[in-house]
Amino acid sequence: MPQKTIICTVDVVLLCLRGSTLHVALWRRDRPPFEGSLALPGGYIHSEEDVDTLDAATRMLRAKTGLESPYLEQLGTFSGAGRDPRGWSISIAYYALVPVELIEADQAPGLILMPVDQLKGLPFDHKDIVLAAVQRLRNKSSYSSLPVHLCGERFTLPRLQAVYEAILGEPINKVSFRRKMDEFDMLEPVEGAFETGRANRPAQLYRLKAAYRQSLSVTPRAFLAGS
Amino acid sequence: MPQKTIICTVDVVLLCLRGSTLHVALWRRDRPPFEGSLALPGGYIHSEEDVDTLDAATRMLRAKTGLESPYLEQLGTFSGAGRDPRGWSISIAYYALVPVELIEADQAPGLILMPVDQLKGLPFDHKDIVLAAVQRLRNKSSYSSLPVHLCGERFTLPRLQAVYEAILGEPINKVSFRRKMDEFDMLEPVEGAFETGRANRPAQLYRLKAAYRQSLSVTPRAFLAGS
DNA sequence: CAAATAGTGTCTATAAGACATTATTGG
């Protein structure tokens, strides 16, 4: 035996934007430790069935939320003797982005959305993990197309800009924003589809080009260079 | 028993610049599997003595290279059933940057430097891990002060620029480069110290300000915006 | 003094931001 057994788990930080506030999806633990607490969806790696930890995270997400293929990326690994009362443990954390409608339009009965700025009482080091995910999201959003994954299948440019602004916490110049989206070249207008109903000019609906479903566009210059 | 035992290891990608070529430090394995092969320095997590995986990586680095506190950062976790013949395994990979002199001026007898573009025959998925580290280094170097950690304690600006150019693979405008270093505000001139000996104006020697030993300066605009 | 490279000044080109204008809807 090369080592005392180390507890190997995977946790998923599932983020979405409700209104203009980032939320994380939590579920109520149904077994010890911390049974009954709200925590990140996660669990043991199943070495018999999981090909790797990404596969484990996908399985966990599917089991607990019904989601099939959201944007999903490895965040980092959290480890040590102190984070789990059962002993020395490792959690490989992933983060996922989904449009809030997919969670609210309840495929995922057990999930509870919590604003990421008001987390309290999370077990393990789950608060640290969530904060790391939010930091990653904010950072990547400043120079990439990542936030599109928080929008639904069709969305307008003003809506997408509002999503960026909610994540980054600052207004973005409209002209610059549109230039950047154009440069990213990842959106295509849905022919003849507009968002109507309000007393103003209708906004063109866009969708993500197929090639960008799992990849990102990046710019060498960040939004909000000043911050 | 919640799971079949998973093999938990830590591997370190120790990078340095020899001439203008990135090299990775490998050591010859002294036990199975792949005994005798050149591989990344790494090994089992020791849950009795390591506080966490960063601590394990530090221990490994100290044991195999004698290095005490190089720049060290978590790279990511590599996992799965196929990467280790002993079974389902996890490697939490870290990468470290050091001035090449620290390796050549042999504190580290067992280490062999290999150019990162000519890796072959590495066991496990160590080639993937090295390539991921190089990609991380290149990416971060394009907008941060990370490459200073490949220089020794004192260095000139032309030398630092050459380091950036070696990593990024393209020439950088001298004026822009110096403006950026000035903006980073992480260097201080060593009073009265110059690099002399060649038939030209001597170059001012600089050192990293103490506050930046473990942190980075970043710019919202990348070097080489065009690439 | 010639050759070499360090270090700086300055002009040009490019990209971001401010602001104004036009477009199109509902009421």
Place this chain on the structure above:
DNA sequence: CCAATAATGTCTTATAGACACTATTTG
């Protein structure tokens, strides 16, 4: 027509890059 917001044109400002010039050394 008015209010509201989408979409775009255009001017201003900020940053990056090109290039030239000065500075300081060795031989």
